[in-house]
Amino acid sequence: xxxxxxxxxxxxxxxxxxxxxxxxxxxxxxxxxxEGHDLxxxxxxxxxxxxxxxxxxxxxxxSAAEACKAIIRRFEGRINPGDVFLTNCPYTAALHTSxxxxxxxxxxxxxxxxxxxxxxxxxxxxxxxxxxFSPDSRDIFTEGFSSPGLKLVDRGEMNADIMxxxxxxxxxxxxxxxxxxxxxxxxxxxxxxxxxxxDKYDPKRVDQACQMLVDQSEQNFRDRLRELPDGRWxxxxxxxxxxxxxxxxxxxxxxxxxxxxxxxxxxxxxxxGINCAYWAAWGGFFAPLFPLLCYDITWNDGVLRPISMxxxxxxxxxxxxxxxxxLATVGAIQSVNNAACICISKMLSASEKYAKEATAVWxxxxxxxxxxxxxxxxxxxxxxxxxxxxGAGGGRSFADGVDVGGEIPNxxxxxxxxxxxxxxxxxxxxxxxxxxxxxxPGKYRGGTALEYAIxxxxxxxxxxxxxxxxxxxxxxxxxxxxxxxxxAPCNFRWVHNNEAVxxxxxxxPFAMSPEQMTGEQESISWGVFPLMDQDVLYVRSDGGGGYxxxxxxxxxxxxxxxxxxxxxxxxxxxxxxxxxxxxxxVDAAASTAARDAIRVGRLSQEAAE
Amino acid sequence: MSTRISASLVVNENAxxxxxxxxxxxxxxxxxxxxxxxFSETTLKGAGGKPYSNAANVLLRRFYCPGCAALxxxxxxxxxxxxxxxxxxx
Numbered sequence: 238x239x240x241x242x243x244x245x246x247x248x249x250x251x252x253x254x255x256x257x258x259x260x261x262x263x264x265x266x267x268x269x270x271x272e273g274h275d276l277x278x279x280x281x282x283x284x285x286x287x288x289x290x291x292x293x294x295x296x297x298x299x300s301a302a303e304a305c306k307a308i309i310r311r312f313e314g315r316i317n318p319g320d321v322f323l324t325n326c327p328y329t330a331a332l333h334t335s336x337x338x339x340x341x342x343x344x345x346x347x348x349x350x351x352x353x354x355x356x357x358x359x360x361x362x363x364x365x366x367x368x369x370f371s372p373d374s375r376d377i378f379t380e381g382f383s384s385p386g387l388k389l390v391d392r393g394e395m396n397a398d399i400m401x402x403x404x405x406x407x408x409x410x411x412x413x414x415x416x417x418x419x420x421x422x423x424x425x426x427x428x429x430x431x432x433x434x435x436d437k438y439d440p441k442r443v444d445q446a447c448q449m450l451v452d453q454s455e456q457n458f459r460d461r462l463r464e465l466p467d468g469r470w471x472x473x474x475x476x477x478x479x480x481x482x483x484x485x486x487x488x489x490x491x492x493x494x495x496x497x498x499x500x501x502x503x504x505x506x507x508x509x510g511i512n513c514a515y516w517a518a519w520g521g522f523f524a525p526l527f528p529l530l531c532y533d534i535t536w537n538d539g540v541l542r543p544i545s546m547x548x549x550x551x552x553x554x555x556x557x558x559x560x561x562x563x564l565a566t567v568g569a570i571q572s573v574n575n576a577a578c579i580c581i582s583k584m585l586s587a588s589e590k591y592a593k594e595a596t597a598v599w600x601x602x603x604x605x606x607x608x609x610x611x612x613x614x615x616x617x618x619x620x621x622x623x624x625x626x627x628g629a630g631g632g633r634s635f636a637d638g639v640d641v642g643g644e645i646p647n648x649x650x651x652x653x654x655x656x657x658x659x660x661x662x663x664x665x666x667x668x669x670x671x672x673x674x675x676x677x678p679g680k681y682r683g684g685t686a687l688e689y690a691i692x693x694x695x696x697x698x699x700x701x702x703x704x705x706x707x708x709x710x711x712x713x714x715x716x717x718x719x720x721x722x723x724x725a726p727c728n729f730r731w732v733h734n735n736e737a738v739x740x741x742x743x744x745x746p747f748a749m750s751p752e753q754m755t756g757e758q759e760s761i762s763w764g765v766f767p768l769m770d771q772d773v774l775y776v777r778s779d780g781g782g783g784y785x786x787x788x789x790x791x792x793x794x795x796x797x798x799x800x801x802x803x804x805x806x807x808x809x810x811x812x813x814x815x816x817x818x819x820x821x822x823v824d825a826a827a828s829t830a831a832r833d834a835i836r837v838g839r840l841s842q843e844a845a846e
Numbered sequence: 847m848s849t850r851i852s853a854s855l856v857v858n859e860n861a862x863x864x865x866x867x868x869x870x871x872x873x874x875x876x877x878x879x880x881x882x883x884x885f886s887e888t889t890l891k892g893a894g895g896k897p898y899s900n901a902a903n904v905l906l907r908r909f910y911c912p913g914c915a916a917l918x919x920x921x922x923x924x925x926x927x928x929x930x931x932x933x934x935x936x
Contacts, residue, residue, distance in 0.1 A: 466934050583932055673895065711901060713922060720920050722893055722920060723922055726898065785854075839884055842885055842910060845929070
């Protein structure tokens with residue numbers, strides 16, 4: 238095939254996905270989709286293998302391939318033009334029940350030529366707790382509707398009995414119907430555009446181009462791996478749920494043009510829903526792998542071929558049914574994301590050519606808060622506080638982490654503005670801002686974390702409830718790199734202002750920091766809690782990991798950090814060894830002395846052996 | 847001629863792992879170097895500013911070059927957990 242035609246077809250495939258994502262967003266009505274971009278659309282080959290990965294949460298690109306393959310197996314001989322299939326079973330392919338996959342075969346003149354697949358985190362799935370995150374579930378049977386595969390649309394006709402059954406099992410069915418409609422619309426657009434592409438260029442030529450594209454990705458990726466040194470790199474993630482501590486251990490081995498991700502030694506599966514299943518762990522390390530190693534390579538099945546994974550059955554990264562799994566995306570999967578980010582970045586750091594691509598961990602812990610209750614308009618409001626998509630960037634080999642900069646696994650993630658949230662939930666924000674001293678210290682510091690506080694406002698029920706599924710309150714999950722410190726841990730606090738009022742204390746309705754709040758502050762991290770009357774919920778995310786030795790940071794940058802409120806003078810002096818004068822400028826002599834003193838302290842330490 | 851193996855380490859012409867900043871040797875290539883580094887282990891709680899205050903029992907380990915005091919690597923750990931061990935083949 239001539240390279241120009243190949244290139245045109247390749248770019249048309251990109252555009253097919255782009256247009257499908259736009260369609261999905263136009264039809265969907267939920268903030269988690271439109272604001273958080275907790276979504277994905279991709280294209281797959283006729284056998285279900287990944288053809289063109291789209292944007293959104295990247296750990297879904299490979300899981301949706303498994304969804305297509307599962308549907309192919311289950312419905313063999315019954316896959317027709319105009320069909321749309323649904324699966325959300327985590328033990329089949331999905332990440333958790335809330336992330337519903339809709340996959341559609343694409344036929345041209347009766348022949349199956351491709352699949353389109355997409356997902357959104359649906360408004361509700363009928364789990365114990367509205368919104369799908371179900372911290373009290375101890376098995377998947379209480380985590381909502383779950384199907385290994387059903388035909389939602391048959392030859393272009395909605396299977397109303399199936400749709401009605403599904404909507405009968407969820408809260409706010411009108412919103413779930415809109416979620417499903419948005420995915421049907423996205424798949425319809427993808428199908429129409431793919432058919433137009435095949436019609437224009439001939440099915441055999443398009444198939445040839447698609448095969449070339451996959452082979453090209455494999456070749457390019459193997460070439461890249463051969464440029465990198467062989468070796469074995471380790472990383473370790475801890476996380477806490479209630480009083481239990483879990484480990485995700487990863488050893489990544491690179492040999493010639495292959496990579497192996499080995500999770501041996503990770504904790505046994507949990508009684509809490511933070512486990513993930515095999516395909517979720519598989520997708521979990523591809524989320525950082527695609528952007529860090531394949532930033533200029535098409536994300537498709539060719540990238541998967543040099544990779545293998547060892548994930549022992551019965552562990553937190555390969556749990557067995559019926560283990561609970563509803564919080565997998567903010568649990569074990571995210572730890573797999575983080576661990577893989579560090580191992581890949583260590584490998585990149587070992588290469589003169591690719592060292593600049595290395596990064597500390599971005600946004601190591603989702604600080605997901607799911608709200609549910611009646612809102613000020615009398616509507617049933619369910620949804621996530623989209624701040625969870627506004628994590629802190631990790632420090633890189635050439636620059637600081639981006640403050641409140643998002644995360645690697647979702648390059649298009651973002652958070653809603655305050656007014657959007659206040660219009661949907663009966664709450665008002667006391668403040669929302671970046672957090673001083675939260676970024677991991679380093680030559681290039683981690684991005685600063687987000688902190689906010691909310692209080693109920695104008696609620697017909699006197700308040701609203703929320704689910705906290707926070708890990709990372711006792712452990713930092715955003716690891717540093719090259720000596721950089723990890724970012725600061727998350728923090729969730731229930732401020733008991735109601736009790737303070739009952740005790741006759743004055744409550745500051747405009748508190749601008751936790752210190753200005755009157756009520757007793759209770760640390761929380763897991764479960765369902767009320768936000769009633771004058772009580773306050775305070776949330777702080779984790780900071781990004783730092784890169785390199787903090788003593789190597791240019792002193793002028795610390796002066797700027799202090800001026801802009803990102804670093805305190807105390808941390809500037811104690812951790813970075815930078816002393817500022819009364820005007821906020823760098824005191825060069827004092828800083829040199831401070832750094833010398835820190836170095837003397839370092840050298841006075843014993844050797845580790 | 848040295849070969850880079852991490853953000854802070856190289857393997858020198860004698861096939862030794864060495865500090866990238868000063869060249870101080872830390873042991874043979876292909877083996878763990880951390881035991882030869884100056885080492886501090888403190889609670890993460892005290893490692894940064896106020897936002898670190900709720901880091902419970904986790905430790906921040908730091909490995910320094912005995913030659914120039916450069917911070918070569920850091921890792922978090924619970925007490926008793928082994929050092930993370932990275933091996934680059936040269």
